[in-house]
Amino acid sequence: xxxxxFSIVSKIIESPVDETTDxxxxxxxxxxxxxxxxxxxxxxxxxxxxxxxKSVSDIIKFAQIEx
Amino acid sequence: xxxxxxxxxxxxxxxxxxxCVPSNVVDNKIFGESIYKxxxxxxxxxxxxxxxxxxxxxxxxxxDLSVRAADYLREKSGYDFDNIAGVxxxxxxxxxxMPNNATTAQYxxxxxxATAAFDxxxxxxxxxxxxxxxxxxxxxxxxxxxLLDGETNSHFASPKDYATALLFxxxxxxxxxxxxxxxxxxxxxxxxxxxxxDALIIPEGGYRKRIDKHSSEYKKYPDGxxxxxxxxxxxxxxxxNFVVRNVPKSxxxxxxxxxxTPDDYDILALHQANLFMVKQVAKMMKFPMEKxxxxxxxxxNSSSATIPVTIAAELDKQISTKKLRFxxxxxxxxxxxxxxxxxxxxxxxxxxxxYEC
Numbered sequence: 001x002x003x004x005x006f007s008i009v010s011k012i013i014e015s016p017v018d019e020t021t022d023x024x025x026x027x028x029x030x031x032x033x034x035x036x037x038x039x040x041x042x043x044x045x046x047x048x049x050x051x052x053x054k055s056v057s058d059i060i061k062f063a064q065i066e067x
Numbered sequence: 068x069x070x071x072x073x074x075x076x077x078x079x080x081x082x083x084x085x086x087c088v089p090s091n092v093v094d095n096k097i098f099g100e101s102i103y104k105x106x107x108x109x110x111x112x113x114x115x116x117x118x119x120x121x122x123x124x125x126x127x128x129x130x131d132l133s134v135r136a137a138d139y140l141r142e143k144s145g146y147d148f149d150n151i152a153g154v155x156x157x158x159x160x161x162x163x164x165m166p167n168n169a170t171t172a173q174y175x176x177x178x179x180x181a182t183a184a185f186d187x188x189x190x191x192x193x194x195x196x197x198x199x200x201x202x203x204x205x206x207x208x209x210x211x212x213x214l215l216d217g218e219t220n221s222h223f224a225s226p227k228d229y230a231t232a233l234l235f236x237x238x239x240x241x242x243x244x245x246x247x248x249x250x251x252x253x254x255x256x257x258x259x260x261x262x263x264x265d266a267l268i269i270p271e272g273g274y275r276k277r278i279d280k281h282s283s284e285y286k287k288y289p290d291g292x293x294x295x296x297x298x299x300x301x302x303x304x305x306x307x308n309f310v311v312r313n314v315p316k317s318x319x320x321x322x323x324x325x326x327x328t329p330d331d332y333d334i335l336a337l338h339q340a341n342l343f344m345v346k347q348v349a350k351m352m353k354f355p356m357e358k359x360x361x362x363x364x365x366x367x368n369s370s371s372a373t374i375p376v377t378i379a380a381e382l383d384k385q386i387s388t389k390k391l392r393f394x395x396x397x398x399x400x401x402x403x404x405x406x407x408x409x410x411x412x413x414x415x416x417x418x419x420x421x422y423e424c
Binding site for chain 2: 012027028029031032033035036037047048050051
């Protein structure tokens with residue numbers, strides 16, 4: 001799942017990412033784009049966790065696979 | 068300590084509802100190209116806003132759109148406005164700081180001088196507050212109340228601010244609330260967190276910071292947005308955080324208080340903040356999207372007006388012929404949440420008309 005997350009996030013923020021990538025320069029709209037793109041690949045972040053996402057490692061921590 | 072204020076009102080009904088949007092359509096793919104560049108398709112997908120209705124600044128206002136919605140309702144329904152003894156105007160974009168919109172609406176609609184008229188200054192939670200106040204007022208006056216709700220938020224959304232540039236549309240709506248002996252009880256739930264005032268704010272132009280010679284200058288802010296002091300500033304994640312933590316709880320509390328479940332409702336009417344948020348709240352509340360009408364795709368976010376615009380646009384035929392049970396929630400600036408459980412229909416609903424501009 002990690003690889004898939006890296007690939008999706010990288011595509012949205014248009015630069016390579018790994019677990020150490022933080023989102024300090026990512027605005028809320030961009031973060032929602034990431035969450036939505038993950039959702040489309042059946043990787044769900046619980047709604048209440050979204051505001052606390054500050055990095056790729058947070059996504060990995062909160063990600064749940066659906067279906 | 069209790070998280071929500073609870074209110075109930077009996078023996079009132081919505082007798083009619085209509086909406087008016089500007090005829091001018093803005094295609095966000097074209098409008099947003101310069102600011103979002105190659106991300107524009109993703110931004111449209113996330114927000115849901117493909118196009119918006121915008122009226123020209125200093126020419127058409129929330130008052131014009133809402134008065135037109137009321138006229139449209141009167142023309143199409145033949146509803147006797149002589150029964151109206153109160154006008155409430157919900158808006159955060161009035162024509163003037165003084166006087167209010169409601170008094171001018173009374174004059175422009177030719178209503179009797181025996182009318183109580185006042186504005187409610189609320190943003191996205193405003194329509195639900197308006198319904199609550201109109202319901203109580205209708206019972207108190209034992210007459211019909213005209214609830215106007217209109218916004219022109221596009222006029223204070225900076226086209227250079229990534230957070231708000233393509234979200235907002237303009238709209239006006241009219242609802243008539245009247246006393247009724249045999250209607251179902253309406254239940255309301257409210258929550259306010261004024262400590263988060265700055266999460267959604269127009270920082271200049273009021274009396275805390277009057278307009279000065281710099282208020283109309285575009286500046287770059289630490290959040291990356293380029294806007295004027297008289298434009299809206301939005302901490303998107305702050306608002307999102309408040310909404311996801313509290314709107315589902317508000318709806319859940321409402322269902323507990325009314326002893327209902329999602330199966331008991333025909334419609335979940337949510338403020339059209341952005342499509343992602345609407346879908347996520349619906350999912351969390353276990354409402355299928357078939358029960359959750361959306362109009363943000365074609366009208367954008369018109370703040371307090373999104374709920375009545377969505378009802379008029381998507382449910383006009385249904386509520387014209389039958390009764391639907393609604394659970395609804397508006398949420399935004401304040402920060403503020405208002406949710407309600409009520410029945411609507413059969414009533415007069417001619418749908419949405421356009422204001423040529």
